[in-house]
Amino acid sequence: MSVSPEEEVVRVAARGEGVTASGRHVPLAAPGDRVFEDGSVAAGAHRRAAPCRHYPECGGCQLQHLDDAAYAAYLHDRVEGALKAQGLFAPVRQPIISPPRTRRRATLHAERRGRQVHLGFTRAQSHALVDLDECWILAPELFALLQPLRGLLAAQLPESGRIDVHLTLADQGVDVLLKGRLGEGLAALEAITAFARRHKLARLSIDDTYGPEARWAPEPVTVTLGGVAVPLPAGSFLQATREGEAALVAAAREAIGPARNVADLFAGLGTFALGLGDGIRAYAAEGAREAILSLKGGAAQAGRAVFADHRDLFRRPLTVEELDRFDAIVLDPPRAGAREQAANLAGAKVPRLAYVSCNPSSFARDSKMLCEGGYTLDWVYPVGQFLWSTHVELVGAFSR
Structure with a gap:
């Protein structure tokens, strides 16, 4: 019985594929993995079980299969x-x-699918949305808002609607910016205000193509940089x-x-x-x-x-x-x-x-x-x- 020729993955390329010494690129491979002629992969010393159930579909984390040493080397x-x-x-x-669960700002996407609203990151190199049941990178304060936001948007998103959801952890709490077309009228406004008050948001803004407009901001929103409280414009860049x-x-x-x-x-x-x-x-x-x-x-x-x-x-x-x-x-x-x-x-x-x-x-x-x-x-x-x-x-x- 002949044994299939095999190669070892020696590094990870810039886009995240494993690379063998001969230059063969292997998706989702880690250094030390062995790659066989038929394309199958045997786990090596630097592969670990990805902690998140959405890996590898979710485009937010391409390299969860690497152990700490391999990721640092990458x-x-x-x-x-x-x-x-x-x-x-x-x-x-x-x-x-x-560390995991420390991301204090993120842009997610929300879209209606029938009566439900899916909210999460897109798949790698795709516009297809992954509805997040868990997330190992978002700060807990941000992730805790995802399910309540689905409820709010179920009543606000039009049919086949899709919007961007910007979340930032400010000094006063979570700052939410919804970018896209939402429901209009007094009832919609009251629902947004009630949602922001109930979840103690620092601010909730809507940008329907004319720039962010705060719909809820009980006090000025700031982020502390170098010991200084700096006013935080909605959707601003932050490390x-x-x-x-x-x-x-x-x-x-x-x-x-x-x-x-x-x-x-x-x-x-x-x-x-x-x-x-x-x-x-x-x-x-x-x-x-x-x-x-x-x-x-x-x-x-x-x-x-x-x-x-x-x-x-x-x-x-x-x-x-x-x-x-x-x-x-x-x-x-x-x-x-x-x-x-x-x-x-x-x-x-x-x-x-x-x-x-x-x-x-x-x-x-x-x-x-x-x-x-x-x-x-x-x-x-x-x-x-x-x-x-x-x-x-x-x-x-x-x-x-």
């Missing part, structure tokens, strides 16, 4: 591989990973977990060293401008008007030395002359990176940079420009805020 290799693709080499630190935010801020603080005159570029609500400490004199630039106004108001109320500038850094990046006024720069651009700003930074003389990124590829591209301009990439610190997903955050430390 995050490390994603960053190292992106750097090598640009000809860059730097120490990549051991990743820090957020996904408190643990991830703390790790990113600590790494950025280490990267800039003793600098006190700091520019925070793509500042958002002020995660770094405020989080780096009250001894910092911060210039904060951000293109989103509501976010920069919130940062300005929160900093002023707390007496923090932050100059908030409403500025589109893609169309009008800081010039070399402007950059050279600072002792250090922190930049935290969106997934596309900061090509225009990095080009100017490459010609500046700022001694220290902390580059916070949610995309290893665009980070590596921009890092190459900085290194060609004379900077040294001292180290990179991966952060796994989106547990069991292929999403990687990081901080890179540069010095001149």
Whole structure:
């Protein structure tokens, strides 16, 4: 009896497939698994039983089958591989990973199916919805609202209707933003108000294509950043977990060293401008008007030395002359990176940079420009805020 040839999975690719030494890609395989010629897979040392019943259908967690060591290695290799693709080499630190059930913001989807409303994440690479009976990533306060929201939306969603449901854990409780067409009239409004009061929501807003409108907000909604209560616009970006935010801020603080005159570029609500400490004199630039106004108001109320500038850094990046006024720069651009700003930074003389990124590829591209301009990439610190997903955050430390 002949034995089928087999290969061992040696790593996990960027999109989450297992890869053998010969380059064969195997969905849902873990390092150490053995793959046979007929496509069957025998579990190896780094495979574990996925805890959630919705795995692998739910697109929120592609990598629940990896044990902790394999998942950490995946995050490390994603960053190292992106750097090598640009000809860059730097120490990549051991990743820090957020624990289960700590996600404090999420966007889910709700749709009517007959008399029932399904609410959850979509399937991987699909618009098909997975109705969540459990979730191992959402904070308990967010998950506890899912079933009550199904009841509310059963009376609010039109036939064949589908909306986005944004949930954020604010200082005052859960902030809910429903984005899409809902029922109209006095009865619908009263039902929404009663729901928000009954579940003690911090705020409930509806965006029916004209922007978020608060239907329930008994007091101003804030999020605390660096000890400062910052007004939280509905649907605003926030680091996904408190643990991830703390790790990113600590790494950025280490990267800039003793600098006190700091520019925070793509500042958002002020995660770094405020989080780096009250001894910092911060210039904060951000293109989103509501976010920069919130940062300005929160900093002023707390007496923090932050100059908030409403500025589109893609169309009008800081010039070399402007950059050279600072002792250090922190930049935290969106997934596309900061090509225009990095080009100017490459010609500046700022001694220290902390580059916070949610995309290893665009980070590596921009890092190459900085290194060609004379900077040294001292180290990179991966952060796994989106547990069991292929999403990687990081901080890179540069010095001149």
